Amino acid sequence: MIQYTRHILDNGLTVICNTDTSTPFVSVNILYKVGARNENPQRTGFAHLFEHLMFGGSIHIPDYDYHVQQAGGDSNAFTNNDYTNYYITIPAGNIETALWLESDRMLSLDFSQKSLDIQRNVVIEEFKQRYLNNPYGDIWLHLRPLAYKVHPYQWPTIGKNIEHIAGATLDEVQDFFLRFYAPDNAILSISGNIHHDKALELVQKWFGDIPPSHYTSPALPQEPAQQEERRMVLENNPVPADAIYKVFHMGDRLSDNFYTCDIISDILSNGQSSRLYVNLIKNRKLFSEIDAYVTGDMDPGLFIFSGKLSEGVSLDTAEQAILDEIKHFIQNPISERELQKVINKTEARISYSEINYQGKSANLAFFDYLGNIDLINQECARYAQISVETIKATAQNMFKPENCSTLWYLKNNI
Amino acid sequence: MINRNIPPVLSAINRPSIWQHQRVMLPNGIEIVYLHDATQEVFKMDVVFPAGAYYQPQPVVASTMLNMLNEGTRHHSAEEIAELFDYHGAYVDYNCGMHKSEISLISLNKYARPTIQMLSEIIRASIFPEKELAIYLQNRRQQQLVNLEKTSYLARVEFLHRLYGEQHPYANHFCLEDFDKITPEILQAFYTERIQATGCRIMICGNVSQEVLEEIQQNFSSLPPRTIPPEPQYDITPSKPGRYHVSKPSAVQSSIRIGKKGVQLTDKDYTDFQLLNMVLGGYFGSRLMSNIREEKGYTYGIGSYNVPMPLSAQWMIATDVNADQTEATIEECLKEIQRLRDELVPEEELNLVKSNFNGDILRELDGVFSQSDALKHKLNYGLDNSFYLDIIDRIKACTPDDLQRIARKHLNPEEMFIITAGK
Numbered sequence: 001m002i003q004y005t006r007h008i009l010d011n012g013l014t015v016i017c018n019t020d021t022s023t024p025f026v027s028v029n030i031l032y033k034v035g036a037r038n039e040n041p042q043r044t045g046f047a048h049l050f051e052h053l054m055f056g057g058s059i060h061i062p063d064y065d066y067h068v069q070q071a072g073g074d075s076n077a078f079t080n081n082d083y084t085n086y087y088i089t090i091p092a093g094n095i096e097t098a099l100w101l102e103s104d105r106m107l108s109l110d111f112s113q114k115s116l117d118i119q120r121n122v123v124i125e126e127f128k129q130r131y132l133n134n135p136y137g138d139i140w141l142h143l144r145p146l147a148y149k150v151h152p153y154q155w156p157t158i159g160k161n162i163e164h165i166a167g168a169t170l171d172e173v174q175d176f177f178l179r180f181y182a183p184d185n186a187i188l189s190i191s192g193n194i195h196h197d198k199a200l201e202l203v204q205k206w207f208g209d210i211p212p213s214h215y216t217s218p219a220l221p222q223e224p225a226q227q228e229e230r231r232m233v234l235e236n237n238p239v240p241a242d243a244i245y246k247v248f249h250m251g252d253r254l255s256d257n258f259y260t261c262d263i264i265s266d267i268l269s270n271g272q273s274s275r276l277y278v279n280l281i282k283n284r285k286l287f288s289e290i291d292a293y294v295t296g297d298m299d300p301g302l303f304i305f306s307g308k309l310s311e312g313v314s315l316d317t318a319e320q321a322i323l324d325e326i327k328h329f330i331q332n333p334i335s336e337r338e339l340q341k342v343i344n345k346t347e348a349r350i351s352y353s354e355i356n357y358q359g360k361s362a363n364l365a366f367f368d369y370l371g372n373i374d375l376i377n378q379e380c381a382r383y384a385q386i387s388v389e390t391i392k393a394t395a396q397n398m399f400k401p402e403n404c405s406t407l408w409y410l411k412n413n414i
Numbered sequence: 415m416i417n418r419n420i421p422p423v424l425s426a427i428n429r430p431s432i433w434q435h436q437r438v439m440l441p442n443g444i445e446i447v448y449l450h451d452a453t454q455e456v457f458k459m460d461v462v463f464p465a466g467a468y469y470q471p472q473p474v475v476a477s478t479m480l481n482m483l484n485e486g487t488r489h490h491s492a493e494e495i496a497e498l499f500d501y502h503g504a505y506v507d508y509n510c511g512m513h514k515s516e517i518s519l520i521s522l523n524k525y526a527r528p529t530i531q532m533l534s535e536i537i538r539a540s541i542f543p544e545k546e547l548a549i550y551l552q553n554r555r556q557q558q559l560v561n562l563e564k565t566s567y568l569a570r571v572e573f574l575h576r577l578y579g580e581q582h583p584y585a586n587h588f589c590l591e592d593f594d595k596i597t598p599e600i601l602q603a604f605y606t607e608r609i610q611a612t613g614c615r616i617m618i619c620g621n622v623s624q625e626v627l628e629e630i631q632q633n634f635s636s637l638p639p640r641t642i643p644p645e646p647q648y649d650i651t652p653s654k655p656g657r658y659h660v661s662k663p664s665a666v667q668s669s670i671r672i673g674k675k676g677v678q679l680t681d682k683d684y685t686d687f688q689l690l691n692m693v694l695g696g697y698f699g700s701r702l703m704s705n706i707r708e709e710k711g712y713t714y715g716i717g718s719y720n721v722p723m724p725l726s727a728q729w730m731i732a733t734d735v736n737a738d739q740t741e742a743t744i745e746e747c748l749k750e751i752q753r754l755r756d757e758l759v760p761e762e763e764l765n766l767v768k769s770n771f772n773g774d775i776l777r778e779l780d781g782v783f784s785q786s787d788a789l790k791h792k793l794n795y796g797l798d799n800s801f802y803l804d805i806i807d808r809i810k811a812c813t814p815d816d817l818q819r820i821a822r823k824h825l826n827p828e829e830m831f832i833i834t835a836g837k
């Protein structure tokens with residue numbers, strides 16, 4: 001059970017505090033409600049590029065990192081399709097340094113052409129390192145636009161291509177900042193060795209006078225229900241084994257459907273006693289790796305099967321084996337012991353995750369962003385109330401050919 | 415309006431408080447070391463054996479033996495073993511090091527009994543079934559084929575070969591055919607020799623309740639003690655320092671490794687060298703990151719690392735860069751090394767690095783699980799976590815002159831291997 005307090009400042013900034021005296025540190029975590037979903041389709045990768053620029057100096061503080069390091073802190077950030085998250089962990093006595101740094105870059109960045117030029121190159125190298133110079137790295141560049149035709153989830157956070165990143169201008173950077181980087185579009189969460197009254201007082205001191213942007217994001221185009229099966233084959237990739245992906249549309253992170261699908265994916269592939277592992281890797285030896293997992297996005301997400309084929313196995317055989325497992329699941333969805341196993345695993349996972357103060361601060365901000373912060377303490381109950389009948393009906397409804405996109409990723413024939 | 419031009423006053427970074435560990439010896443020679451934190455509802459145990467790759471009779475035996483422990487015992491099948499851990503929400507992990515190998519369990523206290531019992535069973539009664547072994551080797555082989563596509567992997571392997579010589583265990587040399595030479599008998603022999611009470615240490619942390627302790631004592635007291643063969647000796651046979659290239663024509667980036675012998679944990683220069691390394695490439699604001707990422711934008715990341723091991727240490731710069739900037743990057747790295755030898759590190763920069771280092775240490779010792787990990791490592795050198803307090807004192811005393819002396823002694827470009835993998 002995670003205890004927390006929650007306040008909203010006059011300028012719209014949400015402030016959440018959790019006291020944890022088991023650590024000498026505090027984590028100051030800021031979630032900005034902007035991700036790749038908010039990008040112009042002609043200028044993708046922008047939210048992530050912007051995250052890099054946030055470390056390039058702010059209006060009163062030319063060198064962000066210098067002050068973090070001098071205070072014994074550690075800082076990082078990530079961007080995904082739904083949001084951008086920044087954090088500093090810092091010895092508790094130096095929390096004001098973290099608040100000073102974060103409030104100054106929320107107030108205004110020091111926009112510079114040089115910083116933009118450099119970070120464009122850095123992000124292009126990141127694109128290459130993760131997506132191009134990495135076996136199987138480009139799969140999601142192809143799979144997303146296959147699964148999504150309308151919703152901005154059709155491009156990955158890094159962007160559709162290098163050209164989009166290369167074309168970003170300083171005007172666009174400024175415009176993006178003014179719209180999205182403001183207190184009324186952010187959630188600040190603090191966890192660690194500080195009393196919540198003290199934390200709130202210091203947040204008020206440093207963030208209280210930052211003006212809100214009053215910007216409202218336009219509603220995103222929602223993905224219409226898929227009507228027919230989609231398939232794509234990518235040949236001649238420099239990889240040692242063929243791979244297959246089958247993805248199905250599912251519900252959003254707050255829906256009951258999410259919890260049901262997560263249970264289904266657990267039974268199918270979480271751990272070495274799961275069905276796919278035992279049947280397809282151990283017994284039938286068709287795959288060297290196989291996974292089933294869910295995306296957990298804000299808007300309706302994907303249920304994904306991904307596998308790497310064993311040598312000599314054809315893609316037809318591999319795909320049929322996945323379809324057989326799905327069919328078998330619908331006919332024999334779940335035993336009492338399997339269900340109990342999933343609930344135990346979830347309970348354990350939540351217990352382990354409460355050990356780390358930084359993880360707690362990030363999760364508090366995330367659940368608040370989802371629209372229900374109390375959910376952080378209700379996850380176990382959400383899983384526990386899913387019935388065997390619901391699981392069966394959900395699987396039956398989701399695992400239909402017309403709801404599926406399939407990608408065959410073939411090795412080269414050398 | 416608040417004045418934002420004036421930074422908040424910094425407080426000095428506290429010295430970490432070191433948790434006191436407890437020790438219990440079992441009659442068969444197993445040493446139990448534990449750190450108890452009653453506020454946790456979880457415990458973690460690491461069972462450590464002198465069963466690393468250094469001692470294996472032929473390549474890939476140690477890691478295969480370790481990872482096969484849960485693939486079947488005299489009493490349970492692989493599936494039953496996995497089901498028991500999964501059912502109780504426990505995680506089991508296997509870590510094959512150079513000298514030590516570990517089997518780790520994280521479990522909720524309320525399921526301590528069944529999970530400890532099963533962990534003990536896979537350690538005492540493994541049988542390495544042929545069918546499971548064939549699958550494991552096939553999958554390892556495929557994973558290795560993926561690694562061979564990565565320039566970062568190719569550069570790292572080439573560096574280790576040049577530094578230690580292919581035959582030295584620290585080079586960790588193996589080829590795909592080595593997977594075909596593994597049999598259950600070979601694994602069984604290594605298992606019998608190494609997974610036993612002599613030289614075994616069990617680290618426990620988190621909520622180490624009386625029940626957990628008793629369960630572990632009861633289950634591990636029956637592990638038989640056997641004589642361990644004498645420590646094998648190998649000669650280090652490095653290549654001539656200089657440039658080496660691994661060709662991967664399709665690569666869009668080049669992986670670069672620049673390195674040499676590093677400084678060991680027990681060396682009197684250790685702390686000074688760690689500080690020096692941090693200045694060069696050991697943190698986000700390092701000279702290499704500032705120059706090659708933040709000034710020039712050649713790479714997503716660049717860092718330098720000192721990796722101490724019991725018999726020797728290795729030090730290297732590692733980065734993946736835009737293929738066209740390979741030569742320029744190498745030149746800048748060497749320039750930065752030379753600058754550390756020729757010029758004193760400015761006081762202000764040194765103070766920054768000292769603060770950062772102190773923060774890192776506090777973080778490395780934050781909470782009972784981190785303290786246990788740190789202690790586990792130090793015990794291998796006959797040390798404990800008070801080691802960090804000595805380091806903190808030495809950091810404080812270290813001067814720019816000390817760092818220059820260390821740079822001239824340990825970072826001589828003439829002794830370095832410069833490895834590139836890519837076009």
